[in-house]
Amino acid sequence: MAETHGNRDNRLEKIHARAVKRMDMVWVVQKDERRECLDDRRFCAIRGAQWSDEWSTQFENAPKLEIDKTKKELERLYSDYRNNRINVDFRPDDDDGDDQTAEALDGLYRADFEDCGQEALDNAYDEGTAGGIGAWRLRPDYEDESDPDNDYQRIYFEPITDADQRVYFDPESKRQDKADAKWCIVLTPVSKEAYEEEYEGKAISSFGDWPVYTGDCFVWRNEDTVYIGEYYEVDLTKAQKFTLSHPVIQDEKTLIDPDDELLKQLKAEGWTVERERTIKKPKVTKYTLTGKEVIAEEPIPGPNIPIIIYIAKRQVVQNIERCSGYVRKAKDPQRQYNALVSQLAEISASSPVERPIFDPEQIDGNIAQRWAEANVKRHPYALAKALRNPDGTIAHLGPIGSVTAPQVPQATAALIQIAGSDILDLTGSSEQPNEVPANTSAEAIELVNTRVDDRTFIYLDSFAKAVRRCGVVWKGMAGALYVEEGRKMQAIDTQGGRDYITIGQPAIHDDKSYGVQNLFDGPYRCVVDVGPSSQTRRDATVRSMLGIAEIAAKAGDAQLSQGAILSAVSEMDGEGIDDFKKWIRMRAIQMGVVQPTDEEKQEMAQQLQAAQQQPSPEEQLAAAKAQDLMASVDQRKADTVLKVAQAHAVGGPDAVPDTPTGLTHVKTIADIGKTAAETENLRQQTALEPTKLQIEAVNAHTNRLKAAQHPLGKSAG
8 A cells, every 4th residue: 555645744753753862862872982082083183182172271381292102003003904904705604505606796895895995994994993983884876877778786885984973873782893783873964055955845944944952962953064864774574484495306495575476486387385484574774864854765775774883992881882992092191291291392492501690790792792692603711790899809700690401300201201101001002013123033023023913903803893794784785786687797806807797697506407696695694804914924924834844854755845835935925926926836736735726627627628639749640641641642543544644645545556656555554554553552551551540549648648647637747
């Protein structure tokens, strides 16, 4: 039954009231935490933010220097992530999935991710690592908006800036990646001019027609800014799940809410309903709203909220989610360090050198000029008049006093050292490992780097949870959007190469049965891989393999030594060694050190087939001999025909034998008979010779196949 206009308005009013109430509830609980996250990001990004709030009032008339010791380590965390990207990998979850479709999902994900995905994830990691919270969204949109005939859609990645002020999830969700959240709100501040231009005709109320906010609640509008909210709500609807089987083809399939016609067709084809039960199917709807009304609504493909949140460090204390990043614990020692350095600068600037104090009578014009120029012209001596008694006797020589150079308080010097040490201890700075003493072993350096990685690994691990959640959400959207059988879509392989895959492509399974692949609503799980961020892991592997090779060589095990060397070389990095590493990999495959991929297996099979089809040198020699014999037969036949023609030309059929002409004719006939006999004998030999040669060739080919013990054959060595 179609929804009437009045019913729709009532439904949207209830949804709006529910969204505003939820926004007020989560904002009141989390506003202090979110303010801390914003202050943390400002602390390391904005000049002067390290002296903000009540801290600056104590130093109102003093120098305020910023010697940022947190920025360097924060940038190292950014670099570690960019040098160790976290990738998504889809794998079949049960027998209903296949490896080819999983690889197709990987390629499509990389293709969708290529446009703006890296920018979205980098922004989220930077904001979350510094302040505690980062986020990005997945959005379906038309593949080519300029083509009116192209209705295909693809999934786009978009960054969400200032996520700690804009993204709010259901506070009842228990998981860090918010996979169990029932709702989410994403706020976007819009100026008055942009609001009137964008939503004119869509929103019922004007910019000024807003309620008066009272109490502790979220303010949706101020004098010149409006917040537009994206309210995502998950509705669990009931659905019927059918499990069908086919006794002939021994196959099973699952359908959710199929129509009656489809069930009838399947039953007519021999399918039998084995199980039927009621399940809860999540349905996500996005509502665009303001503090006054709902502007628009649209369904979201897939069963998940398309907002991905990254929380660097998370704790739930007193039922409130606490989020923090790298900067939080470094703020106090950094502020103390800035204050102490500023104090030293003020002391040094106020009285940099010791200065004498004279009575005005001791310094006249010329003497005063010499003292003023003393540091510039470097006079060898200075002049000053003596103070005299009333009777003219000298009462005092030299200055009457001096302004001494300032002394740095011992407490200040000690506090500077303590503050610097506190920053290193609290933030896990890597400055100390960068200063390696001479003659330090590689194992010791590796141990130090591992400890540094362990202190910062929490950020990569938390981000890996967010990236995995992104893969799950993308998979759900792809299963709902990429359903047009026969549609060709661009994909990207692991090496960056581009290819096209076809949705619903017919395929032959491993058991030789026919089926369909590249149907993305099947059971595929998403996994990610992340390890210690230092490059020393690969270097450690190379050193370990070379050590094993040396030990094996001393023990006389040449095969183990060679295998360890091949493994070490395969882990090395360098410019211009790609071809060499491919050659090393082929040798490692031949030795059984590594297992070949499906593509390499196919290539080896093609090489073996080509080697089997190519004739050996013995076969080529036999074929050449047979060809020469056949050419000799053809030549003798041609000679016979020529002699017959010559005989007829000399005497003709009526020539007399006892005449010169007749004798010549008889001799010619005799030569013809001899030539014919020789030709027939040669023909018989030629007929037998290929058979002998073929037998020799077959024997040679059989021996060559027996000698090929490896799939690549001895010729590959």
